[in-house]
Amino acid sequence: MKRILYFALSIFLLVSCAPKPSGPQTLTVMTHDSFAATDTVIQSFEQANNAKVTFIKSGDAGAALNKAILSKDAPLADVFYGVDNTFLSRALTADIYVPYNSPALKNIPVEFQLDPSHRALPVDYGDVCINYDKAYFASHNLAVPQSLEDLIKPAYKGLLVVENPATSSPGLAFLLATVKHFGDPNYIGYWKDLRANGLVVVDGWETAYYTNFSGSSGKGPQPMVVSYGTSPAAEVMFASTPLSDSPTASILGPDTCFRQIEFVGILKGTRERALAEKFVDFMLSEKFQADMPAQMFVYPVVPNVALPDAFVKYSQTAPQPAVLSPDDIAQNRDAWIQAWTDAVLH
Amino acid sequence: MNSIFPRRALLWLAPLTFLAVFFFYPFFRILFFSFDPSTLNPSNLAFSFHVLLFTFYQAILSTLLTLLIGLPSAYLFAHFEFRGKSLLRALTAVPFMLPTVVVAAGFNALLGPRGWVNLGLANLFARLHHSLSPSPFIPFIGTLGAILLAHVFYNTTIVIRIVGNALSRLDPKLEQVARSLGADPPRVWWKVILPLLRPSLLAASLLVFLFDFTSFGVILLLGGPRFATLEVEIYVQALQLFNLPLAALLSLIQLLCTLTFSILYTRTLTYSTVQTAPRSPVTHKAQNVLDKIFVTSLIFLLSALFVLPMLALPLRSVSRLDADRGDRAQLQTGFTTDYYTELFINRNNSIFYVPPFQAAINSLGYAVATVLLSLLLGLPAASALAKPGRLEKILDPILILPLGASAVTLGLGFILAFGRLLTYPWLVPLAHTLVALPFVIRTLQPALASIPDRLRQAAASLGASPFRAWQTVDWPILRRATLSAATFAFTISLGEFGATALLARPEYPTIPVAIYRFLSQPGGLNYGQAMAMATLLMTLTTAGILLIEKLRLPGAGEF
Numbered sequence: 001m002k003r004i005l006y007f008a009l010s011i012f013l014l015v016s017c018a019p020k021p022s023g024p025q026t027l028t029v030m031t032h033d034s035f036a037a038t039d040t041v042i043q044s045f046e047q048a049n050n051a052k053v054t055f056i057k058s059g060d061a062g063a064a065l066n067k068a069i070l071s072k073d074a075p076l077a078d079v080f081y082g083v084d085n086t087f088l089s090r091a092l093t094a095d096i097y098v099p100y101n102s103p104a105l106k107n108i109p110v111e112f113q114l115d116p117s118h119r120a121l122p123v124d125y126g127d128v129c130i131n132y133d134k135a136y137f138a139s140h141n142l143a144v145p146q147s148l149e150d151l152i153k154p155a156y157k158g159l160l161v162v163e164n165p166a167t168s169s170p171g172l173a174f175l176l177a178t179v180k181h182f183g184d185p186n187y188i189g190y191w192k193d194l195r196a197n198g199l200v201v202v203d204g205w206e207t208a209y210y211t212n213f214s215g216s217s218g219k220g221p222q223p224m225v226v227s228y229g230t231s232p233a234a235e236v237m238f239a240s241t242p243l244s245d246s247p248t249a250s251i252l253g254p255d256t257c258f259r260q261i262e263f264v265g266i267l268k269g270t271r272e273r274a275l276a277e278k279f280v281d282f283m284l285s286e287k288f289q290a291d292m293p294a295q296m297f298v299y300p301v302v303p304n305v306a307l308p309d310a311f312v313k314y315s316q317t318a319p320q321p322a323v324l325s326p327d328d329i330a331q332n333r334d335a336w337i338q339a340w341t342d343a344v345l346h
Numbered sequence: 347m348n349s350i351f352p353r354r355a356l357l358w359l360a361p362l363t364f365l366a367v368f369f370f371y372p373f374f375r376i377l378f379f380s381f382d383p384s385t386l387n388p389s390n391l392a393f394s395f396h397v398l399l400f401t402f403y404q405a406i407l408s409t410l411l412t413l414l415i416g417l418p419s420a421y422l423f424a425h426f427e428f429r430g431k432s433l434l435r436a437l438t439a440v441p442f443m444l445p446t447v448v449v450a451a452g453f454n455a456l457l458g459p460r461g462w463v464n465l466g467l468a469n470l471f472a473r474l475h476h477s478l479s480p481s482p483f484i485p486f487i488g489t490l491g492a493i494l495l496a497h498v499f500y501n502t503t504i505v506i507r508i509v510g511n512a513l514s515r516l517d518p519k520l521e522q523v524a525r526s527l528g529a530d531p532p533r534v535w536w537k538v539i540l541p542l543l544r545p546s547l548l549a550a551s552l553l554v555f556l557f558d559f560t561s562f563g564v565i566l567l568l569g570g571p572r573f574a575t576l577e578v579e580i581y582v583q584a585l586q587l588f589n590l591p592l593a594a595l596l597s598l599i600q601l602l603c604t605l606t607f608s609i610l611y612t613r614t615l616t617y618s619t620v621q622t623a624p625r626s627p628v629t630h631k632a633q634n635v636l637d638k639i640f641v642t643s644l645i646f647l648l649s650a651l652f653v654l655p656m657l658a659l660p661l662r663s664v665s666r667l668d669a670d671r672g673d674r675a676q677l678q679t680g681f682t683t684d685y686y687t688e689l690f691i692n693r694n695n696s697i698f699y700v701p702p703f704q705a706a707i708n709s710l711g712y713a714v715a716t717v718l719l720s721l722l723l724g725l726p727a728a729s730a731l732a733k734p735g736r737l738e739k740i741l742d743p744i745l746i747l748p749l750g751a752s753a754v755t756l757g758l759g760f761i762l763a764f765g766r767l768l769t770y771p772w773l774v775p776l777a778h779t780l781v782a783l784p785f786v787i788r789t790l791q792p793a794l795a796s797i798p799d800r801l802r803q804a805a806a807s808l809g810a811s812p813f814r815a816w817q818t819v820d821w822p823i824l825r826r827a828t829l830s831a832a833t834f835a836f837t838i839s840l841g842e843f844g845a846t847a848l849l850a851r852p853e854y855p856t857i858p859v860a861i862y863r864f865l866s867q868p869g870g871l872n873y874g875q876a877m878a879m880a881t882l883l884m885t886l887t888t889a890g891i892l893l894i895e896k897l898r899l900p901g902a903g904e905f
Contacts, residue, residue: 039697057852063585074765164571166582203566206865211454217873221459231868238869334587345572
């Protein structure tokens with residue numbers, strides 16, 4: 001009994017004492033759950049600046065931002081990465097960032113620089129697209145839909161699964177694509193048609209992709225899912241047996257994809273301003289930009305950065321992605337979600 | 347006897363300080379920060395009432411169903427001896443710690459649109475009618491039935507453990523006396539056993555009800571977007587729509603409801619637990635035909651409910667899962683151990699990669715700390731509650747509050763209250779203890795209350811020191827309850843996801859956190875690794891529970 005107690009106590013002490021942040025310079029980076037990076041890439045920054053980088057993951061993109069806003073008077077971190085264009089205005093209105101005109105911005109196309117005050121700096125982008133299960137359409141001799149309008153045809157009844165925009169970031173992005181395409185309030189009519197055509201709605205991406213989508217390992221019943229333009233590349237890179245081709249692809253019609261741009265910024269109240277600036281520069285440097293695609297399945301904003309093979313072959317970006325201004329989104333997001341909820345769920 | 351008050355206060359000191367710092371302070375900090383009287387308008391109130399109504403409805407149904415399965419099961423484990431009993435008992439506790447995503451995957455593999463049941467039916471139907479219907483025959487995911495079944499699946503173990511403990515403590519003589527006085531079995535149950543079980547029955551029902559009442563993951567994942575409980579709506583309002591005032595209003599409603607249940611519970615509980623002599627439980631094999639039918643059918647039912655849905659996970663963790671290009675109705679069945687070996691490879695050189703062994707160590711470290719901490723805080727509180735005075739009647743309902751309070755709100759409260767301290771890993775077991783403590787107290791309190799004072803007095807009059815008296819009188823009775831309490835704390839900590847995801851540093855993930863990471867990226871390898879990790883978690887928990895229950899603590903001689 002005593003031995004067990006001592007053992008347990010020592011584990012407890014180990015757990016409680018071991019990983020306290022130490023050293024003179026620690027940079028804390030708050031981000032969403034999808035953040036990932038190669039260990040040596042982060043280490044190279046740490047070595048070059050004699051610093052330790054600590055990450056805090058705070059839920060999905062929306063939740064992480066809200067936690068950053070909630071803690072803005074006593075920030076948990078020095079840098080916040082992961083606010084996208086659908087939430088950008090909320091971050092800027094809440095004024096959680098200090099401006100930083102990074103020299104690295106000159107390499108980044110202006111179309112990504114949505115914040116002229118340079119509080120939020122673009123890091124990466126990607127498209128939320130409908131993925132389809134190639135085998136299903138081939139074996140059923142069914143043409144792949146080419147537009148949003150196609151999806152309400154009877155041939156595709158019950159074949160599409162989407163995420164609830166109130167609880168999912170890709171779900172919200174797809175709702176915004178339909179708002180852009182059909183306009184307000186006509187998009188509601190479109191969603192009613194989708195609903196009548198057997199639309200399936202689930203809470204989040206994990207359920208949609210792994211439980212409902214037939215093209216994933218979960219082998220669900222729907223051959224079309226709202227996911228990302230890079231998902232087909234991920235299916236090849238993370239296949240359990242080497243694949244010569246991706247089992248899925250994206251539908252790249254007009255406004256079928258919504259472009260998400262992710263931003264980084266230095267949090268107001270940081271105690272490591274200089275180091276934070278260096279980290280932002282580092283995220284916009286070629287080294288980090290080239291690391292992102294294979295880690296987070298997004299595209300770097302810096303042009304001409306080398307992409308992984310699977311990305312070049314299987315990942316697709318939309319030629320005509322849907323775009324809405326952050327201000328427009330900020331002003332109407334909640335009303336659009338509410339109207340959507342009333343039309344589709346109730 | 348006038349020294350009783352300071353001693354009582356001493357018993358309460360640690361648990362109340364803990365709750366004050368880690369529950370009330372953060373919770374009310376966020377409520378004061380967000381609450382805005384202008385949200386008290388008719389449309390918000392009508393909305394809240396609507397959500398509250400559904401929350402109640404599903405919680406009451408779920409609790410009744412859980413009792414319906416749990417009570418006979420408690421009786422089964424308390425009275426009968428059968429092969430594989432300890433394994434089945436341990437397996438019923440496994441769901442308690444499984445992350446909802448994994449449970450959803452298990453149910454989906456069994457009952458989903460392309461699950462085994464529906465595929466089997468579809469094949470049968472196709473053979474009869476030579477055509478394949480695209481829609482499943484039994485809709486499951488996205489129905490109220492899925493929510494109820496998942497709640498029963500998660501919470502039956504609470505009834506089995508808490509009521510089962512009380513049942514096995516009951517003196518069989520009471521039943522024999524009643525029978526010899528001419529009472530038939532139903533009358534014995536109604537007049538003798540049920541009244542004696544009342545405290546544990548109420549405690550179990552309250553805990554189950556609160557779990558159902560604050561249900562979150564099950565509603566989102568298995569119920570789908572058409573259902574929302576208060577907790578789901580708080581999550582949507584606070585974390586997605588950033589409507590903190592409305593989230594605060596809903597949290598307040600949820601807290602007031604929990605407080606009402608707890609007070610009602612305390613009022614109904616008369617504290618007149620019958621004191622029983624310490625004795626080891628008497629179990630026997632099923633002897634007559636009726637008993638045999640009861641035992642066999644219940645074992646069958648429990649296996650179907652607890653083993654079948656979870657069987658999908660180990661099965662899927664060793665089968666190739668790549669999207670196939672052939673016959674859609676066939677699930678590929680190629681055997682592979684790739685997912686397990688892949689767990690040990692940091693293929694992507696990710697900074698957050700953690701070997702499964704390390705994730706298991708993290709999980710176990712947090713779990714052991716939670717067990718120790720919750721027993722340390724729970725024992726004094728349960729001792730005080732065993733002989734309640736006026737103070738206890740006021741404090742009792744408060745102890746249950748953390749279980750029924752909104753976890754989302756509390757998480758946000760932690761951010762406001764502790765700021766940068768959030769990056770310290772010791773907050774994780776503290777948060778787990780908040781959930782485990784009500785269980786530990788509810789498990790220990792009836793056992794403590796059942797210890798007859800005359801035994802302690804007899805020990806003392808025979809010259810035993812207080813410690814010796816405790817060791818020979820209290821401990822043998824407490825041992826079983828302590829083990830149950832430890833099992834609860836252990837499984838709660840192993841399976842906890844929400845607080846862990848918020849508080850644990852990404853470099854020190856627990857197994858549930860690691861599972862979610864795999865499931866957040868596309869690709870057969872990721873899905874397979876999630877299933878492999880879930881299988882490891884199940885194995886670890888089953889082993890842990892079996893170990894705790896097998897633990898023969900010194901000084902606890904069998905009677």
